[in-house]
Amino acid sequence: MPVSDPVARPFDTPERKAFRESVERFVAREIAPHGDAWDEAGDFPWSLHEKAGALGLFGFGIDADHGGAGFDDAFMRLDAGTALGYAGVGGVNASLGSRNIMTGPIARLAREEVKRAVLPDIVSGRAGGALAMTEPSGGSDLARMKTRARRDGDDWVIDGEKTFITGGMKASWFVVGARTGREGFGGISLFLVPGDAPGFTRVAITRKMGWWSSDTATLHFDGCRIPGDAQLGEEGLCLLAIMDNFNYERLALAAGGLGMARRCLDDAVDWARVRETFGKPLIRHQVIRHKLAEMSARIDALDGYLQILAAAINTALEAGEPLPAAGLAKAKFLASGVAEYCASEAMQVLGGAGYLRGCAIERIYREVKVMAIGGGSEEIMRDLAARQMGL
Ligand SMILES: Cc1cc2nc3c(=O)[nH]c(=O)nc-3n(C[C@H](O)[C@H](O)[C@H](O)COP(=O)(O)OP(=O)(O)OC[C@H]3O[C@@H](n4cnc5c(N)ncnc54)[C@H](O)[C@@H]3O)c2cc1C
Structure with a gap:
């Protein structure tokens, strides 16, 4: 085990x-x-x-x-x-x-x-899908979104640009946020855009720090024409629908962070058992043992928190109540912090071997950073949690 x-x-x-x-x-x-x-x-x-x-x-x-x-x-x-x-x-x-x-x-x-x-x-899984919210002008402050959609006869016409869109090169369908009305979140609507819509093009973002096997794209909407019924819900309902979505994204990212942290601990333990320095296995050196114990304690704490949170989510679902947004925001930044800590400590335990391409720890070390940025950055998650707590 x-x-x-x-x-x-x-x-x-x-x-x-x-x-x-x-x-x-x-x-x-x-x-x-x-x-x-x-x-x-x-x-x-x-x-x-x-x-x-x-x-x-x-x-x-x-x-x-x-x-x-x-x-x-x-x-x-x-x-x-x-x-x-x-x-x-x-x-x-x-x-x-x-x-x-x-x-x-x-x-x-x-x-x-x-x-x-x-x-x-x-x-x-026959078709791919992507969510397109972030724009070159920013991802944290979505209420200032610049992409616009306007009515033209029976159609909608979208103009603007989205970037950092995961799955964006291969997706057949996109849920796209675009401004249809007043300033702020209340003027934003969601649209379902097919990948072959006229006026829609995509360009791959290839030189990333991590997630190399993932297709990330910048999307261009240049008079992109979609049918009138492509709007999802009504104007202003975007916030409601997208917030639940963000909540589940945070759960998935927190879970991913827990998995990455566990992998770091297990690989560090395996290595420390077999690598010998100064006449004994690394795992017999107190400094290394303390690193492993600290990683394990943080992982257990995160795991326990996520289990409580999952129970709270299920309770909310059964009661038809809003998902625990503060808890999910806290989970997201707790998890990215634990994953980042464990990746750094595991790399230290592996020494030079951990620095080599092909080693899972090397990849995880690069990829923990996006966990602190994507799907709501650590700063934005702390701010959201504080607001949800009434602070
Ligand atoms: C690999 C990758 C995949 C992604 N996939 C998607 C996707 O599929 N769909 C999508 O829509 N987006 C996606 N994103 C975008 C991601 O959600 C944004 O990068 C993120 O929301 C942050 O936006 P930004 O990069 O524009 O940073 P900015 O909003 O410009 O913020 C820059 C920095 O300032 C901090 N900051 C901003 N405001 C405040 C404040 N008020 N107080 C304190 N600090 C603040 C932020 O935390 C961040 O650290 C992806 C990003 C990456 C890197």
Whole structure:
């Protein structure tokens, strides 16, 4: 049993255990052996999306009629995200997961015919999806979004630019935020844009610090014409739909951070057991043992917090109440902090071996940084948590 395994899973059920184990097997069989080569190649086969779809990784919170699971469970979301994070190939995780941050608004706001036409392909992994909110002028302050959509006869016409869009080169469908009215969040609407819409082009962002196997794009909307019914919900409802989406994105990123931190601890322990310095294994040196104990303590604390949070999310879902936004914001920055700490300490335990390309710790060390930025940066998450706490 890996050292990083949780001390207890008080909320486990046979269904959750079976799902978790199936995702862990999927990661071990389908991702781990290829992750490094895919990352170096900057790409991975589309068949992985379909295998992940068949496993049910994209169906939570989506009706069975629309190809989804027909139920939601925060523990299953958490376990899936943790197992994928443990693979230590963030780019694969990001490109698979980009659809999970755009199906929510479709499921919540699109007309029934649109849901039936679009969701099954995305949820099964046959088609890709991406969420396009961030613009070159900024991602934190979305209320100042500049991309505009205007009515032209029966159509909508979008002009503007989005950047850093995960899954953006391969996606067939995009949920795009654009201003249709007044300043601020209240004037922003969401649109469902097909990848082949006239006036829409995309350019790959290739020279990234990490997530090499993920397709990241800048999107250009140059008089991009889409049908009148492509608007998701009404103007101003964007905030409502997108906030829940952001909440789930934060849960997924926090889970991924936990998985990455666990991988760092396990790899550091494995190395410390076999590497000898000054006549004994590294693991017998007190300084190294203390590093491992500290990593383990932070991982356990994060794990415990995420389990409590998952229980709170499920309770909110059952009661039809808003998700615990403060808790999710705190989870996001706690997780990125723990992952960053563990990556740095693991690299130190591995020494030069950890610095080499091909070593999972080297990749995780580079990729923890985006966890502190994407999906709401650490600063914005702290600010949101404070506001939600009434401060
Ligand atoms: C690899 C990658 C993938 C991404 N994928 C997507 C995607 O799929 N879809 C999408 O829409 N976006 C995506 N993003 C964008 C991401 O969400 C933004 O990078 C993030 O929201 C921060 O926006 P920004 O980079 O424009 O930084 P800015 O908003 O310009 O902020 C810069 C820095 O200032 C800090 N800051 C800003 N305001 C404050 C404040 N009030 N107080 C204190 N500090 C502040 C921020 O925390 C940040 O550290 C991705 C980003 C990356 C790097």
